[in-house]
Amino acid sequence: MAFFDFVDKVEYGTGKDYSFRYYDADKVVMGKKMSEWLPFAMAWWHNLGATGADMFGVGTADKTFGQVPGTMEHAKAKVDAGFEFMQKLGIKYFCFHDVDLVPEADDINVTNARLDEISDYILEKMKGTDIKCLWGTANMFGNPRFMNGAGSTNSADVYCFAAAQVKKALDITVKLGGQGYVFWGGREGYETLLNTDVKFEQENIARLMKMAVEYGRSIGFTGDFYIEPKPKEPMKHQYDFDAATAIGFLRQYGLDKDFKMNIEANHATLAGHTFQHELRISAINGMLGSIDANQGDLLLGWDTDEFPFDVYETTMAMYEVIKAGGLRNGGFNFDAKNRRPSYTFEDMFRAFILGMDSFALGLLKAAEIIEDGSIDNFIKEKYSSYNDGIGKKIVDGETSLEELSAYACSLKKPALPGSGRQEYLQYKVNNILFK
Numbered sequence: 001m002a003f004f005d006f007v008d009k010v011e012y013g014t015g016k017d018y019s020f021r022y023y024d025a026d027k028v029v030m031g032k033k034m035s036e037w038l039p040f041a042m043a044w045w046h047n048l049g050a051t052g053a054d055m056f057g058v059g060t061a062d063k064t065f066g067q068v069p070g071t072m073e074h075a076k077a078k079v080d081a082g083f084e085f086m087q088k089l090g091i092k093y094f095c096f097h098d099v100d101l102v103p104e105a106d107d108i109n110v111t112n113a114r115l116d117e118i119s120d121y122i123l124e125k126m127k128g129t130d131i132k133c134l135w136g137t138a139n140m141f142g143n144p145r146f147m148n149g150a151g152s153t154n155s156a157d158v159y160c161f162a163a164a165q166v167k168k169a170l171d172i173t174v175k176l177g178g179q180g181y182v183f184w185g186g187r188e189g190y191e192t193l194l195n196t197d198v199k200f201e202q203e204n205i206a207r208l209m210k211m212a213v214e215y216g217r218s219i220g221f222t223g224d225f226y227i228e229p230k231p232k233e234p235m236k237h238q239y240d241f242d243a244a245t246a247i248g249f250l251r252q253y254g255l256d257k258d259f260k261m262n263i264e265a266n267h268a269t270l271a272g273h274t275f276q277h278e279l280r281i282s283a284i285n286g287m288l289g290s291i292d293a294n295q296g297d298l299l300l301g302w303d304t305d306e307f308p309f310d311v312y313e314t315t316m317a318m319y320e321v322i323k324a325g326g327l328r329n330g331g332f333n334f335d336a337k338n339r340r341p342s343y344t345f346e347d348m349f350r351a352f353i354l355g356m357d358s359f360a361l362g363l364l365k366a367a368e369i370i371e372d373g374s375i376d377n378f379i380k381e382k383y384s385s386y387n388d389g390i391g392k393k394i395v396d397g398e399t400s401l402e403e404l405s406a407y408a409c410s411l412k413k414p415a416l417p418g419s420g421r422q423e424y425l426q427y428k429v430n431n432i433l434f435k
């Protein structure tokens with residue numbers, strides 16, 4: 001049964017109403033196909049689950065797919081709809097939380113049996129397609145038991161339920177051939193220090209992650225684990241504030257070999273950073289893993305999860321991704337949802353076309369910026385005083401504070417550093433973007 005009869009396969013350059021203007025999967029850009037630079041993924045939760053409900057009103061979109069929500073028939077209809085959707089758009093990956101796939105039962109054994117059943121069904125669907133699982137995760141923030149966190153909970157029993165969910169989500173991820181496993185610290189954080197032992201909570205989160213790595217490796221998971229940093233929401237203070245914080249945490253607890261970052265654009269801006277900043281910090285630490293491709297609204301202080309449309313942002317993001325040599329096990333997961341009044345199935349396709357084309361155009365423009373060379377050349381030149389003389393000695397670690405002091409004193413007063421030329425470089429970028 002088809003759900004999206006109004007559209008055939010969405011393709012590049014057909015000029016049809018539903019088509020890509022920039023995303024040309026086989027086009028080679030800087031040595032790789034667009035589809036290799038941009039392994040797009042569908043987020044099960046937003047695309048197949050979210051109805052547009054918010055704190056002030058019920059949903060506007062009908063995601064029943066002809067079945068009664070809360071049933072396995074509905075869970076299977078979501079699989080059918082999801083695969084039709086991905087195939088029509090040429091999306092090769094999907095991401096899921098355990099409870100996106102099946103309705104959660106009161107008894108975890110029942111939920112687990114449902115997960116076995118639905119993963120068999122998905123596996124069957126995957127056959128004959130080139131669709132794969134990008135990453136899986138466990139929802140450890142929705143159920144009331146996680147009110148005080150999962151790895152950070154004060155209840156050892158609840159901690160065991162978190163462990164059980166991680167174990168099962170890993171089982172399903174491996175069964176579906178998933179390349180990644182995400183820990184987004186849903187409620188791993190706190191509201192007030194009056195009732196919180198931060199050190200103990202962080203140690204316990206690390207213990208849970210360590211057990212996840214041990215178990216995952218023992219069942220043949222060879223992909224990457226990810227932390228998805230986010231500074232706030234739902235908690236006031238989230239422990240994985242940003243990439244720098246999460247990387248420090250991973251190193252402190254010896255998890256840095258198995259984990260990388262899953263960087264979400266909207267989380268970056270919530271942390272007071274740019275998306276590009278978070279990508280750069282991850283990349284220079286060898287931790288750029290995957291991307292949750294969405295966009296926030298700078299006028300709003302929460303995770304609005306919009307489909308990316310700001311080409312300046314996607315360009316600078318792709319600049320980082322190209323410089324990092326691409327994502328290895330990761331991809332571009334549209335952790336994004338339609339706006340509440342865009343409630344039709346047509347809008348779902350429009351949103352993905354917008355997001356995919358925004359990144360494809362960003363890729364093309366980033367490649368042009370790199371080929372133009374102005375930025376790279378400027379940056380190289382900016383630090384050229386370290387290429388020889390006293391500068392080289394500093395970089396080579398062959399000097400001392402005494403020698404540098406003597407050198408400075410002999411100069412009496414240094415020349416000012418060269419101009420940062422920011423406006424000139426911004427103008428250069430604009431001229432490439434809008435030529």
Ligand code: XLS
Pocket residue numbers: 097137182184228230264292303335
């Ligand atoms: C929420 C997060 C979440 C993760 C997966 O803000 O972005 O959707 O990506 O748990």
Ligand code: NI
Pocket residue numbers: 184228264292335
């Ligand atoms: Ni996300």
Ligand code: NI
Pocket residue numbers: 264266267303305335
């Ligand atoms: Ni988010």
